[in-house]
Amino acid sequence: MGKFVLKRLLALIPTILIIVFVVYFILDLTPSSPGQLILGQMATEEAVEAKNIELGYDKPFLVRYVKYIIQLFQGDLGTSWVTGKGVLESVFARFPVTVTLSAGATVLGIVIGVLLGILAAVKQYSIFDAAGTTLAMILASFPAFWIGMMLVILFAQELGWLPSYGTGSIAHYILPWFTTACAFIASQLRMTRTSLLESIRMDYVRTARAKGQKESVVIYRHALRNALMPVVTMAGMNFGTLLGGTVTVETVFTLNGVGTLILTSIRSKDVPVVVGAIVILAICYTLVMLVVDILYGFIDPQVKARYIKN
Amino acid sequence: MEEKKTLLEIKDLEVIYQTDEATVHAVNGINFSLNEKETIGLVGETGAGKTTTALTILRLLPERTGRIKGGQVLFRGENLLDKSVPEMRRVRGAEISIIFQDPMTALNPALTVGDQVLESLEIHNTAGKSKQELNARVDELFNLVGIPAERKAEYPHQFSGGMKQRIVIAIALACAPQLLIADEPTTALDVTIQAQVLKLMENLKEELGTSMIIITHDLGVVAETCDKVAIMYAGEIVEAGTVEDIFNGKEHHPYTVGLFNAIPNLDEKEERLRPIDGLMPDPANLPQGCKFGPRCPHFTEACKAQTPYIYEEKEHRIMCNLFKKEAADE
Known part of the structure; x- marks a missing residue:
């Protein structure tokens, strides 16, 4: 390993x-x-x-x-041409916001997406399935900035429950989290549904039922576990993509994240910052995918055996 | 001789698969019974309704499409078709177990084989045994099916097909069921392993006194292991009887004759095999009257008109008009 x-x-x-x-x-x-x-x-x-x-x-x-x-x-990412600050320093100043945003959205996406996906698969062709897949389609079709603005109008402007910009507290993150998670919930739901539907039809699931196992355990222990591979892959990819790709949401909620930093640096041709930030994101993405690969080993003993052998 | 007790009795069982496009008549009013410590072989071509019968006994038909249209499955006098879902769960694995056809896919790839055997024991652990006692039983089962108990911490991919089938058998036998259904237990295995697995099942049957339903299309397997035989064709049992009746009896259904003719005979010099002409009818669109009619060498207009005559002699039952004529001649 x-x-x-x-x-x-x-x-x-x-x-x-x-x-x-x-x-x-x-x-x-x-x-x-x-x-x-x-x-x-x-x-x-x-x-x-x-x-x-x-x-x-x-x-x-x-x-x-x-x-x-x-x-x-040598660990030197250079200094910004515009601000004169160290690149590493300016990227890491923005990093907590981006990581909080991406990680929160990823968790939301996994929890909601996987749960709804399981429901849709287990109750295939039922109202839950229809509602789930329709919701996924709606969430995936609306652009994030539009959803963000609608959420701001509803929860910040009309109801006044949540702040619409800034990063002061957890409450500040709730709307951005949901906005970012939307597309993610959609993809996670569809992936879980498809993958679980496939594994539910496997012979070993029938074996588990023939043992007299409860349906809930059959689904959780036998079907879901074997359906997790593509779900985990997608979650990792989504998280990695979010790290650098939350510019629109950052803009809507005026959050100062890495995405916004890259965007402004590209506009001002601040080459050291652009390259430095992208290198850091690339390293993060690779690390996330490495974690995903290690998780595979825990899900599938066959993969683990291969890791150990290599 | 002591009176044999009936363990399982299937009466007029009718099962269909309902899809948007068609209604598939998989099992059409079959009857058979099985006594304690007996083995019955269900023989027939692919699609004859053998597996459907097995799945119906355990009520494991696909939920959306499978429908039981009528009949009874009496297990020790109780109709399994009337049982609630939780009641049925207590029967599955504990009193009636099943070995599925393909050992390659029957085991969960993500769990150790020991855990999969243990699961069966845990579900039906009504005596409240400790984890240690259950684990000791797992070891015992592994020894019983001839796999070293140390290997229980390994995963299915580390075993060969024959070994996997042994594990599947260990799972099925875990709770010492009264009835074991083996759905083509040796079809997916190569010939040398087939013999081993059959031998193993035969030994276990004798040791544990389990009744068995063996589903197969291999008459050799039947001759070796069964007491009774039911030949299925297009969802019907066309001929049933003891092994003696089927293999050495005088009277046979034309389909049974065809099945036997399709086996190569080493004693006679034969240029080629004599298969049965034609294909099994589409179960979504069955012929009227005798279902075997279109392929039968003795086909008459009378066969088309009505359900065939049932010839009976002791336990031997044949569903064919050929014997009606003879009865009339005498």
């Missing part, structure tokens, strides 16, 4: 090299002058030029790329 984890962590290195290359390359396609950004519009042309040379911006793309990679592996 330890060997397996180590292997996966080593696989992070080529992943990072590729990600940095792609991001760096794309940002390089649009003309930019870091000297101008740092010194401001009022700086003289000579000063800007000198700054660009100091930053190594007169060098070709590949040279800059290699230099950045070397710095990166």
